[in-house]
Amino acid sequence: MRLSQVDEALDAATARLLEAEERTRAAAYRLTDDRLRFQVGVAVTRLALAAEMDCRADEIRLDRTCPDCGRPHGKVRVAGPRPGWEVSVSHSGDLIGVAVGTIAPLGLDVEQIRAVEAAVAPLVLTPSEERQVRTAADFIRFWTRKEAVVKATEDGLRQPLNLITVTAPTEPPRLLAWTERDPITAGIQLHDLADRNGHLASLAVLSPDEVTITEHDAQPLLRA
Structure with a gap:
């Protein structure tokens, strides 16, 4: 997904897919582009997993607990509704990428x-x-x-x-x-x-x- 493709309507739509803690984190970004990269990454993650699991995007629970400090900034893990899925999110410049899979x-x-x-x-x-x-x-x-x-x-x-x-x-x-x-x-x-x-x-x-x-x-x- 390209950051330059995100208009006001898509901004609002992706924001609705964030949970309360994620919205707080998104709001803490000083730069709009940084907020959008995080927000779109979360939204795409939920939508991609929901499509694979055949469930609603709002049913997807994500966990970012850092194993070192316990704060929510660690590697994304799928906590439900079906465990066993792997996720990796990355973004740079105009590109936001999400990888999902079950193999490893x-x-x-x-x-x-x-x-x-x-x-x-x-x-x-x-x-x-x-x-x-x-x-x-x-x-x-x-x-x-x-x-x-x-x-x-x-x-x-x-x-x-x-x-x-x-x-x-x-x-x-x-x-x-x-x-x-x-x-x-x-x-x-x-x-x-x-x-x-x-x-x-x-x-x-x-x-x-x-x-x-x-x-x-x-x-x-x-x-x-």
Whole structure:
């Protein structure tokens, strides 16, 4: 879903799909675009899960309890009406993405293609990866693949991305190594999603089994 597609009517419609605690969080954002990214992400999550579960969107209960501090800003979990569903939400620039599935934990990362400060590269890339970067898109592709992995494992940015090695942007996505955590790499698969007008996205799945990935535009879902 694109942020630029959200008009006043869609803004109001998505707001109605938020629960009280989510509305409070949305209202706390200082910038309208940040509020809309969160709000639309919540709405798409509920609508996508409701379509899969064949229930009403307002029946979907989401839990964001952080395992470290207990505050509601952790990875989204489906608390009901049917457990067993996995969710990952990501947004950057004009793009908002939601991944849902039942096979295994998921990690979705969406990033707007942009130049980043040179000092950031060593924090994200290994030395060999840095030598493979030719364009801003190359760097962002490395970034989306790695952040998708740490989102799926729930490490988040507590785990330095430069400890993770992935294939080059010109090669099929694959997790090659993870310093001090190499035994788990074989159980994590990576997928690059379709490029979307200045944005890249990658999905990590914590399963070695083959999965089928289907991509949809969320706009028809929101306007239904």
